[in-house]
Amino acid sequence: MEIYARIFFLLLCFMTYGSSNAAGCTELPKLGNAEVSPGLLKTNYSSGDKLEYSCKHGYVSLRKISYICDGKKWIKLHEAECTLKRCEQPADIPNGQYSIVNGNNFVFGTTIKYTCKEGFQMTSRFDSRTCRLGGWDNHLPECEEATCLPDKIGDNIKVEGLPGYGDLFRFGHRLKFSCDEKLLILRGAKEIKCQSNGKWSSPFPKCEEVTCTKNATEDNIIVQRIPDQEGSIKYGHMLKFSCLHEGLFLKGKKNITCQANGEWSDPYPKCEGSSAS
Incomplete structure (x- = not known):
């Protein structure tokens, strides 16, 4: 009843002073996160004209935001403002937890991400939820025992x-x-x-x-396979080494064997020139 009484008082003032005293309302009130409803926009506003504001996307108001022109200025009919839409407290899930990855206070645009405890794995298509005008999007994810x-x-x-x-x-x-x-x-x-x-x-x-890898050798060394056959070198097979030219001597084992661990019994030898005594 209070609001109607206030409107009646304002209208009575308009009638008392008449249009000669009404200079009109010029500049529109500026409200954060709100816009004037397009259907009420005009070039000039006079006594009795009303404005209604709509909240921008993602914002809500508990009451309708409206103004009325008293002939000189805009008067707000009741206190209200546009604030970010708030979502309810996010739900917990068995064997998992959520954390905020964007935004805060669970308002419009806030995104939370769910992770599973050790030993459990995410089985849902989406692991995150974002606060929208209609509440949290996506379904609650599920964590199942990892197998x-x-x-x-x-x-x-x-x-x-x-x-x-x-x-x-x-x-x-x-x-x-x-x-x-x-x-x-x-x-x-x-x-x-x-x-x-x-x-x-x-x-x-x-x-x-079990096989052993045949390594590359220098040009001055001769390698003979025992047994002499193509293919992989198997467990128990041997390599016999000799030098290609006279004046060279073999430094290392003359024969090496492929062992059960796939390694050679000794390193590959080398052929080196004799040193003066």
Whole structure:
């Protein structure tokens, strides 16, 4: 009733003083984060004209913002202002938590990001939410226990730590690998762990036949394979070395053998010239 009484008083003043005393209202009131409703904009304003303000995008007002011209100046009909739209307190999720990554106080434009606790992984498409006019966008994300998928286990490989039938490879689960035969060598990590992102710490290794790499040699040295055959150099195979020219002597082992660990029994020798005594 108070507002209506105030409007009636203002209208009574307009009628009492008449249009001769009404100079009109010129400059429009300036409000932060608000604009005059387009339908009420005019070139000149006189007694009794009203203005209504609308909040800018992202801002809200608890009451309607309006002014009335008393013939000389604009009078605000009631106290109100446009403030950033506020969202409710963000919801927590099991096995996870959120943090503010943009903005503050959970008002319009504030973005929060959810992360999972160690041992859990995000299964939702979106891990963030932003405060909009209608509230928080996106759905609450979900964190599930981290599990790893088993990879293909190659032939002739032994695995320690496999779970029981139907059980999962959960976060922290470890697998140890070794080769089933003596003449095989493990290529890859001997132990791997299921990580919190659902990935193994290393790829599953393989057991391969033991071979040694044939290194490059100098031009003045002759290398003979024993047995003399093409292909990979296998466990137990030998290399025999000799010098190409007279006056050179072999420095190092004459014969080296491919060992079970895939390494040579000794370094490659070199051919050097004889030194004067």
